[in-house]
Amino acid sequence: MNTTLETPALLLDEARMMRNVARMQSRMDQLGVAFRPHVKTSKCVEVVKRQMAAGSRGITVSTLKEAEEFFCAGINDILYAVGIVPNKLDHALKLIRDGLRLTLLLESVAMAEQVARHGAEHGVCYDVMIEIDTDGHRSGVKPDDPVLLQIAAALQGGARLKGVMTHAGASYDCNTPEALQAMAEQERSRCVAAATLLRNGGHTCEVVSVGSTPTALSAQHLDGVTEVRAGVYIFFDMVMADVGVCTIDEIAISVLCTVIGHQPDQGWVITDGGWMAMSRDLGRDHHGYGMVCDGDGQPVPELGFGKANQEHGVLQWRREPGVDITQRFPVGSSLRILPNHACATAAQHGSYHVIPQNGGDWPVWPRFNGW
The missing domain is CATH 2.40.37.20 (D-serine dehydratase-like domain)
Structure with missing residues (x-):
């Protein structure tokens, strides 16, 4: 133990972290999907470099500051996984003009119209994902809601529909393998259903993105899914230990x-x-x-x-x-x-x-x- 550190100090066990990286990447490779880690957990370039070296394809962020910091560090494929709002569009535009492949997220017709209008006014075409609510945990559109087709129809001119995305946050309330597997299947099937609804309505939907650490580590198959996102797995914590997806000595x-x-x-x-x-x-x-x-x-x-x-x-x-x-x-x-x-x-x-x-x-x- 380094006893010279002024405290309190945040310690990171590199060996444990690298085992966590290898565990998640190996599982995603076995399931046959791309992995796009959520880097809000670490907000650290040195950590994310190791995730990318292990095989991650792009990253997920929760703030445009994260997007900017990691773009400056050389990462060029970023999903901003919080609903975009008008006062952030100019920041997003700047990043795109600087060369970042940035994907935005939204869940309403009103915001789809504003994004498309902003893109057309400034000569860009925003890549956009629609957030799907697969568990009633937070935000998003229900997978069978006809408003999905209205949102997609509004993404014309200055925006294009790239796909659908969901986060099964309710998985944090599970604590048995059976419950976690059921939640992972619910997340998968409902997000795939939303993509199918859009495709049947004549819209391209190339990306189907799901993810939370518990469901990523519990899914039995991911048919119809193209990518998975997870974040806290990089460090794990006591909540994840209580959920049952890690042990104390993996934190x-x-x-x-x-x-x-x-x-x-x-x-x-x-x-x-x-x-x-x-x-x-x-x-x-x-x-x-x-x-x-x-x-x-x-x-x-x-x-x-x-x-x-x-x-x-x-x-x-x-x-x-x-x-x-x-x-x-x-x-x-x-x-x-x-x-x-x-x-x-x-x-x-x-x-x-x-x-x-x-x-x-x-x-x-x-x-x-x-x-």
Whole structure:
């Protein structure tokens, strides 16, 4: 363990991450689909380079800033997988004029008309995907809704329909292999049905894009699908462990913190890693702000993390009331916290301190935030 780091610090276990990369890419290759990872989890060029080297075909982003950063890093095929709105069209236009193959997402006739009009006015033809709601989790058009044909019809002149896209976010609520497989099949079949409706209506629909980490790792087949997207698999987290698609020892990031004090009468160990270091995402709520591990990353189940202030983590000793926590966890000792939600925790930090898979000095990989 590197004990010279100022804490809290975001650690990345490179060996675990590379195993996660290989696992997902191998599965996509076996299923015969292209893989377009969602890079909002890492927002890190060094991480994404490794995903691309493993065989990914393009990337998925959640902000135009991500699109710009990764385009500058040499990635030229990007899906912006959040519904486009008018005040972002000029930014998208600039990226396209600079040479980026950018695909936009929308879910309404009104926005389809605006995108097509904006493209025609500025002499470009936007590639557009229609978002499909396959699980009632978030946004999108129902796969059998006739408005799909109206949206496609509005994509004329300055826009063209490239395909359909869905995200089975409801898979995060599953926790058995059978439920995950059923959700993966629901996601696949309903997105394919939307593509079929469009094709039967006379519209080209070349791309059928599905994805979430749980469904990508649970699908039994992907007939009719052309690409899969997944993001959190790169690091995994406690929610994914609870869902059942990873184990604790596959989680690649953790927050290193330092014990700064105690409240022995309360059974509390106080650290410098509060919710600003972890995020306020409580996941499924039974891990508190994350799973506590020792400095080497081994879980310490006796310590709960149910209370946090902005810069203070308050860990609760939950076993053997006679244990002297001041001796067991002395001031200055290191602990590591496995995050509930890797994307949210990583967003609290400006860089990764990388535990290299081949030993040696620990490099620092920058990441970015914002929009």
